Amino acid sequence: MARRIIVDPITRIEGHLRIEVEIDDQNRVVDAWSSATLWRGFELILKGRDPRDAGLITQRFCGVCTYSHYEAATLAVEDAIGVVPPKNARLIRNLIQGAQYLHDKIVHFYHLHGLDWVDIVSALSARPDEAVDLARSVCETPYNCSVTHYEEVQKRLTAFVQSGRLGPFAHAYWGNPSYKLPPPANLVIASHYLDALSVQRVAAQMMALFGGKNPHPQTLVVGGVTSVMDALNTSRLGEYLYRLREVKKFIETAYLPDVLLAARYYKDEGIAGIGAGVKNYLSYGGFPLDDQWHGKLFPRGVILGGNLSQVYEIDEKKITEEVTHSWYEGQGAVHPYDGETRPNYTGFDEQGNLKGSEKYSWVKAPRYDGKPMEVGPLARILVGYASGDKKIRELVDGLISKTGLPTEALFSTLGRTAARCLEAKLIADNVEGWVLELVSNIKAGDQRTWTRCDIPKSAQGRGMTEAPRGSLGHWIRIENKAIANYQAVVPSTWNASPRDEKGQRGPYEEALIGILLANPDQPLEIIRTIHSFDPCLACAVH
Amino acid sequence: MALDEMFSNQSEELRACYNDLMKRCEVHLDKMHQKLPPPKDRWNEILNSHGVSRRDFLKWCSIMTAALALPPVFTPKVAKAAGMANRLPVVWLNLAECTGCTEALLRTAYPGIDDLILDTLSLEYHETLMAASGYQAEECLSEALEKFAGQFVCVIEGAIPMGLNGKYLTIGAKGKTGYEIAKEVASKAAMVICIGSCSSYGNIQAARPNPTKARGVAEALKISTVNIAGCPPNATNFVGTLLHYLLFGALPALDRLGRPLWAYGKRIHDFCERRPHYDAGEFVEEWGDEYAKRGFCLYKVGCKGPYTYANCSQVRFNQGVSWPVMAGHGCIGCTEPDFWDKMAPLEKPMADHAPLPLAGVEATADEIGLGLTMVTLAGIGAHALGSVFRGVGKEKGGEE
Amino acid sequence: MISSMKKRRQGRAKPLVARKQWSVAMCINHWAMAVCIVILIISGLYIGRPLTIGAGETWQKFSMAKVRFIHLIFGFILTALFIWRIYLAFFSRFHADWKDFFAWLDLKSVYHQVKFYMLITTQMPEHTGLYGTLQSAAYGFLLLMVFLVVITGLILYAALYRAGLGGAIYMFSRHLEGVFGGLAGARLIHHILTWGFVLFICVHTYLAFWYDIVSKRGTISSIISGRVFEHSDI
Numbered sequence A: 001m002a003r004r005i006i007v008d009p010i011t012r013i014e015g016h017l018r019i020e021v022e023i024d025d026q027n028r029v030v031d032a033w034s035s036a037t038l039w040r041g042f043e044l045i046l047k048g049r050d051p052r053d054a055g056l057i058t059q060r061f062c063g064v065c066t067y068s069h070y071e072a073a074t075l076a077v078e079d080a081i082g083v084v085p086p087k088n089a090r091l092i093r094n095l096i097q098g099a100q101y102l103h104d105k106i107v108h109f110y111h112l113h114g115l116d117w118v119d120i121v122s123a124l125s126a127r128p129d130e131a132v133d134l135a136r137s138v139c140e141t142p143y144n145c146s147v148t149h150y151e152e153v154q155k156r157l158t159a160f161v162q163s164g165r166l167g168p169f170a171h172a173y174w175g176n177p178s179y180k181l182p183p184p185a186n187l188v189i190a191s192h193y194l195d196a197l198s199v200q201r202v203a204a205q206m207m208a209l210f211g212g213k214n215p216h217p218q219t220l221v222v223g224g225v226t227s228v229m230d231a232l233n234t235s236r237l238g239e240y241l242y243r244l245r246e247v248k249k250f251i252e253t254a255y256l257p258d259v260l261l262a263a264r265y266y267k268d269e270g271i272a273g274i275g276a277g278v279k280n281y282l283s284y285g286g287f288p289l290d291d292q293w294h295g296k297l298f299p300r301g302v303i304l305g306g307n308l309s310q311v312y313e314i315d316e317k318k319i320t321e322e323v324t325h326s327w328y329e330g331q332g333a334v335h336p337y338d339g340e341t342r343p344n345y346t347g348f349d350e351q352g353n354l355k356g357s358e359k360y361s362w363v364k365a366p367r368y369d370g371k372p373m374e375v376g377p378l379a380r381i382l383v384g385y386a387s388g389d390k391k392i393r394e395l396v397d398g399l400i401s402k403t404g405l406p407t408e409a410l411f412s413t414l415g416r417t418a419a420r421c422l423e424a425k426l427i428a429d430n431v432e433g434w435v436l437e438l439v440s441n442i443k444a445g446d447q448r449t450w451t452r453c454d455i456p457k458s459a460q461g462r463g464m465t466e467a468p469r470g471s472l473g474h475w476i477r478i479e480n481k482a483i484a485n486y487q488a489v490v491p492s493t494w495n496a497s498p499r500d501e502k503g504q505r506g507p508y509e510e511a512l513i514g515i516l517l518a519n520p521d522q523p524l525e526i527i528r529t530i531h532s533f534d535p536c537l538a539c540a541v542h
Numbered sequence B: 001m002a003l004d005e006m007f008s009n010q011s012e013e014l015r016a017c018y019n020d021l022m023k024r025c026e027v028h029l030d031k032m033h034q035k036l037p038p039p040k041d042r043w044n045e046i047l048n049s050h051g052v053s054r055r056d057f058l059k060w061c062s063i064m065t066a067a068l069a070l071p072p073v074f075t076p077k078v079a080k081a082a083g084m085a086n087r088l089p090v091v092w093l094n095l096a097e098c099t100g101c102t103e104a105l106l107r108t109a110y111p112g113i114d115d116l117i118l119d120t121l122s123l124e125y126h127e128t129l130m131a132a133s134g135y136q137a138e139e140c141l142s143e144a145l146e147k148f149a150g151q152f153v154c155v156i157e158g159a160i161p162m163g164l165n166g167k168y169l170t171i172g173a174k175g176k177t178g179y180e181i182a183k184e185v186a187s188k189a190a191m192v193i194c195i196g197s198c199s200s201y202g203n204i205q206a207a208r209p210n211p212t213k214a215r216g217v218a219e220a221l222k223i224s225t226v227n228i229a230g231c232p233p234n235a236t237n238f239v240g241t242l243l244h245y246l247l248f249g250a251l252p253a254l255d256r257l258g259r260p261l262w263a264y265g266k267r268i269h270d271f272c273e274r275r276p277h278y279d280a281g282e283f284v285e286e287w288g289d290e291y292a293k294r295g296f297c298l299y300k301v302g303c304k305g306p307y308t309y310a311n312c313s314q315v316r317f318n319q320g321v322s323w324p325v326m327a328g329h330g331c332i333g334c335t336e337p338d339f340w341d342k343m344a345p346l347e348k349p350m351a352d353h354a355p356l357p358l359a360g361v362e363a364t365a366d367e368i369g370l371g372l373t374m375v376t377l378a379g380i381g382a383h384a385l386g387s388v389f390r391g392v393g394k395e396k397g398g399e400e
Numbered sequence C: 001m002i003s004s005m006k007k008r009r010q011g012r013a014k015p016l017v018a019r020k021q022w023s024v025a026m027c028i029n030h031w032a033m034a035v036c037i038v039i040l041i042i043s044g045l046y047i048g049r050p051l052t053i054g055a056g057e058t059w060q061k062f063s064m065a066k067v068r069f070i071h072l073i074f075g076f077i078l079t080a081l082f083i084w085r086i087y088l089a090f091f092s093r094f095h096a097d098w099k100d101f102f103a104w105l106d107l108k109s110v111y112h113q114v115k116f117y118m119l120i121t122t123q124m125p126e127h128t129g130l131y132g133t134l135q136s137a138a139y140g141f142l143l144l145m146v147f148l149v150v151i152t153g154l155i156l157y158a159a160l161y162r163a164g165l166g167g168a169i170y171m172f173s174r175h176l177e178g179v180f181g182g183l184a185g186a187r188l189i190h191h192i193l194t195w196g197f198v199l200f201i202c203v204h205t206y207l208a209f210w211y212d213i214v215s216k217r218g219t220i221s222s223i224i225s226g227r228v229f230e231h232s233d234i
C-alpha cells in the first residue's frame, strides 16, 4: 500500500514549498510532487513600466540572490538596446556577483543545509581532542580549531539544550539513523556553523562595498554601474580585498574540509547515486571574462542523460515553458518571448492533497528541447568539467582524488553539495584577479563606468546569467518605451518544476524517486535531497 | 537620584516626565524579568564568548539609548533590556515576501551587539532558520502559541494576499492561507512587528495592478502594528524597537504610518552626505559623468531622498559600509508606502513622474503640461480668429 | 447690486458710466497673487529641473538653495494673500462675496455661456451676480487650486524645516501628508497644479482681453482701477 507523505512547509529554504511523496511498504519513495504555494504576480506588475525599473523590481523576486535578478533584468534591457557596458562596469558587476556567490554558498551549506548532514545533539557527546584530530585529517590548518574552542562550542550547545528551549532547533530529526557523521565530525561542522554566522556577514559587506547595501544592492543601471566613486577609491578596493581574504580562508579551511568530511561518511550514498534526478544539465555561462563578454568563468552548454563525453551548444530557441500542471491558463510549450502569465488556481483535492494529475503548483514547467533540466552548481561544474575547462577540471579531480569517489558519484545529493563548495572555491580564487584587473584598468586612465544609451521605442532582449542556484534568464519586450511583456525563467523554476504535458517530472521530483526513508515520520532524507538544490521558491514563482 | 541631577536645569515638566518614564521602565523590566522564560544562554557568557568587553557593550547601550531619544540615565536599563532580549519568545512569519528582511537581519553589524541580539533571539518559529520541517514545523508553531500566548512577539515579514480568498499563499499540510495564519498568530501575540515594507504596506506585490490584492498586515488584519519599513529595513531599527518594547512594554512613538519616529522621523535628504551639493546646485547629470566622480547630488538622476523618511543616511547598511546614495544610485524611497508606483520611474526625478498606466508613453507631468499648454494656445488662437470672423463684440446695440 | 446690473443691460446707446466693481483690496490682492504665481511657477519649475553648475567651489555656491528660498518667500506671500482673499470673500463690504463663486449652479445659464464662448451665439448672457456663470466656476476653481498648492507647499515646507514654523506646521501637515500619499504624492500634486496655473493664465488672460473687447466694459482696467464702465440709464 502506497502511503502519501506531505512535507509543508519545507523549511530552511527561501519561500513556500510543499513536497508530497508516495512511499511503498519498504518506505521507498515511488512518486513525488513539488509544489510552490505562493504567487505574487511580478510578470504582470512589470508591464507598462519603464524598462530601466525592471532591475530594481525583479530584484525583489528574492532576498537571497537579489543581485542576480538585478543583473539579468539589466542585461535583458541592454540586449534590447544593444549597448555594452564598459570594462570597469563588467568587473564591478563580477565583484558584486562574486560576493553574492561566496555569501550564498556559505549560508547554504551551514545554515540551510548543514542540519541535514549534521546531528547537533550528537556533537555534544564528541571528544574535543578527537574533533581536533579529525579536522586536521582533512585540512592542515583547520579554521578555528582547538580543544578549548571545541569545548567552548560544546558548552554553548549544552546550555542551549539544557535550557529546554530549543527554539529553531526544536522537533528536528536528531538521532535519525540517516545521520551518518560520528560525533567528532558533528562537532567540527557544528562549530563552523557558528563561525559561519560571522563570516557570511563579511561576505555581505563585500557586496555592499560596491553595491550600496546587501541584500538588495542598488548600483546597477542599464549601461553600467553607478558606484564610480567606490571604484576610483583605492582604499575601498583594499577593503574589499581584505574581506575577500577572510572569506577565502574560511572556505579553504572550513567549508572545503567539512565537505570532505561529509563525503567520507556519506560516500555510499554518493556512489549509489542517491538523489541524482533528471541527469540533464544546463548552464548559460556566467562571469564574463573579456570585454566582448564572451569568455565566461562558467562555460555554457548542455549535458544530456548524464553523458559527460558530449556537451551541446545551447540553442536558445529550444527554451520553453508550459503550464499543463501549473496554476495558470495557457496551452503548449512557448518560448519566453511569447510567454504569458494568467493565474488559474485550482487548489487541492478533497483529501487536501495536491491534484497530481491536474494543476498543482505555481511554478511553471521550463523545458529545454522538451526535456526537464537541472541547473545550478552541479550543472555548472559538470558542464565545465565535460567541456574540459582547466580550472574546473582541476577542482573536480582534486575532490575525486581526496575522497576516492568515482566521477559518477557527482550525480547525487552529495555531489550537488560538493559541487557547490567547489564553486565557492573557484570564485574565491578568481575574485582577487578581477580586483587587480580593475585597479590596473583605472590606473591606465579608463574611468568609464557607464555607456550612454536610451530606451528604444520598441525592441526585445534577453538577459542570461548564472545565479547561485543556476541558469537565470529574463526576457523583455519593449513597446512604446515601456515593458510590453516580461518573462523570467529562474533557476528554481527549472529545478522545482512540476510535471509537463508529457508527464515528465521536474528535477526535484525525479531526484526523490527511489529514496529510502529510515523513518517516514521524519522526512530527513527528502529534505536533504531537496535542500541540496538550494530551493528558492520566491525566485521560482515570482 | 541621578535623574534629578540630570534635569536640574530642565523644566519641572520634563523632569516629571522622565521620572515617570523611568518608573514605568523599572516596573516593566521587573515584570518582564518575572514573566519571561529563562534564557538559553546567559547574556554575559554570550558577550564573553564573542570577545565583547563590558565596556564595548555599555558603549553600544549608550548609543542605542541616544538613538531611542532617551536621556543617558537610561543606559543601564537599556543594558538590562538587551540582556533580556534572548528570553523574549519570537514567532516569525514569512508570508508574501522575498526573505530579504530575514537576510538583512542575519547580516547585521560584525562584530557587534545588534547581531548578537539577533543571533540569540529566541526564535520559536522561523521557517528560514528552523531545523524541523512539515508537521514538526507546524508543531513548533502551535506549541509556541500555546506556551507563550500573550507573551511572544510576532514578527511578520511579507504582505498578505487577500485575493482568491487568500489562496495565493497557503502554508502547511492543511493548506491554511497566509491570512488565516497571520490572523491567528497576531491575535495571540503581545505585539506585532512588521518587518519590511511588504508587511508594513504591501510593497512590491501590491504594486499596480496588485494581481493578488496584497495588503500590509495592519490593513489586512485591521490591527495596529509597528512598521519597520524598508526593503529591506535597517536591522538597527528592528533591534531598537525590540529594546523599546522590553523597556516599556509599549511601542515607541510612531508616525502616522506606524513607523518608529526615532528611526523614521527625518528624511534621507536631511542627513545626506551629498546635501551640500544639492544646495549648491551641483547635480550628477548622467551615470558615471565627471560630476558623479565628484560625488554630486543624485537628485536629477532620480534620488527620492527628499520624499523619504528613514535613517539610511545616518546609520547606513552592513555595519556602515555603504548605502544606496553612497553607491551613486539615488534612493528609491523604499520606506514609503507604494513607492514602486509613486516614485516611478525610479531613475528619473519626481518632475518626470509618469502616471503608471501611461508610463513609457512619455507622459510625465511636464510633458503633458507642456502639451496641454500648446493645445490651449492653439485653441486661443483659433478662438481669436473665430471671434474676428463671427464679429463678436461688434457694436450691436440692444443685443449687448 | 443685482438690480443695478439688470438695469444696465436694458438701455441702448446710453452714456458710459464708471461704476465701482472691485475694492482696492481686491485689486491689490489680485495683482499680488498674479505676481506671486508667476514667480512661483518659474522658480518651482526650476526646482523640479535645476541646472547643474559645475564650475566653482561647492561652498561658494548656493544656487539651488537660493531658488528654493525665493520660492518659499513667495509661497508664503501667496499663502497670506490666499487667506486675505478668503477673508475678503466673507467679510469684505465690497463685491467679492463667497456666494459669487456659485453662479455656476445656474446650469441653464452655463449652457448659454458655453454657447457664447464657443462662438455659437453672439448673444452675451446676462450676469445675475458679480461673475458670469463660467467665470464663477473658473475663479472658484482657481481659488481651490491656490488652496491646494498652498497646502501641498506647506506640507513640503514642513518636511524640510522641522524647527520653528516648519515644526509648527508639521503638527498639522503630518496628518495631511497621508491624504496626499506622502511627500512624493504631495510633490506630484504640487507639480501638476503648477501646470494648472500655466494653463489658467493663458486662458484667463486671453478671456480677460476678449471679454474686454467684446463687452467694451473695460474689464482689464477694472482689475487695476476697480471700475467697470457701463451704459447708464441716467
Ligand code: HEM
Pocket (backbone or CB within 6 Å): B306, B350, B351, C036, C037, C040, C041, C043, C044, C045, C046, C047, C048, C049, C068, C071, C072, C074, C075, C076, C078, C079, C149, C150, C151, C152, C153, C154, C156, C157, C160, C187, C190, C191, C193, C194, C197
Ligand atoms: C502657484 C503656486 C506655486 C507653484 C506654481 C509652485 C510650483 C512648484 C514646483 C513646480 C515645485 C517643484 C516640484 C517638482 O518638480 O518636484 C515646487 C516645490 C516646492 N514648493 Fe511650490 N509652488 C507654488 C506654491 C508654493 C507654496 C504656497 C509653497 C509653500 C509655502 C510652496 C512650497 C514649495 C516647496 C517647499 C517645494 C519643495 C522644494 C524643495 O523640495 O526643496 N510652493 N513648487
Ligand code: HEM
Pocket (backbone or CB within 6 Å): C026, C029, C030, C033, C034, C035, C037, C038, C085, C096, C139, C142, C143, C201, C204, C205, C208, C209, C219, C220, C221, C223
Ligand atoms: C490681463 C489681465 C487680467 C485681468 C483683467 C484679470 C481679471 C480678473 C478678474 C476680474 C478676476 C476675478 C476677481 C476676483 O473675484 O477675485 C480675476 C481673478 C484671478 N486672477 Fe486675474 N486677471 C488678469 C490677469 C491675471 C494674471 C496674469 C494672473 C496670474 C498670474 C491672474 C490671477 C488671478 C487669480 C489667481 C484670480 C482668482 C483669485 C481671486 O478670485 O481672487 N490674473 N482676474
Ligand code: NFV
Pocket (backbone or CB within 6 Å): A014, A061, A062, A063, A064, A065, A066, A068, A069, A467, A468, A469, A470, A472, A490, A491, A492, A493, A535, A536, A537, A538, A539, A540
Ligand atoms: N532560483 C533562484 Fe535565485 C538564485 N540563485 C535566482 O535567480 O534564489 Ni532566490
Ligand code: SF4
Pocket (backbone or CB within 6 Å): A060, A063, A216, B097, B098, B099, B100, B101, B102, B157, B158, B195, B196, B197, B198, B199, B203, B204, B230, B231, B232, B233
Ligand atoms: S520588504 Fe523588501 S526585502 Fe523585505 S521581504 Fe519585502 S521585498 Fe523582501
Ligand code: SF4
Pocket (backbone or CB within 6 Å): B268, B269, B270, B272, B273, B274, B275, B276, B278, B296, B297, B298, B299, B303, B304, B305, B306, B325, B330, B331
Ligand atoms: S543625493 Fe538625494 S538625498 Fe542626497 S542630497 Fe541629493 S537628493 Fe538629497
Ligand code: F3S
Pocket (backbone or CB within 6 Å): B230, B231, B268, B308, B310, B312, B313, B323, B324, B325, B330, B331, B332, B333, B334, B335
Ligand atoms: S531606497 Fe531605501 S534603503 Fe534607504 S536610501 Fe532609500 S530608503
Ligand SMILES: [Mg+2]
Pocket (backbone or CB within 6 Å): A043, A364, A487, A488, A489, A490, A541, A542
Ligand atoms: Mg516566469
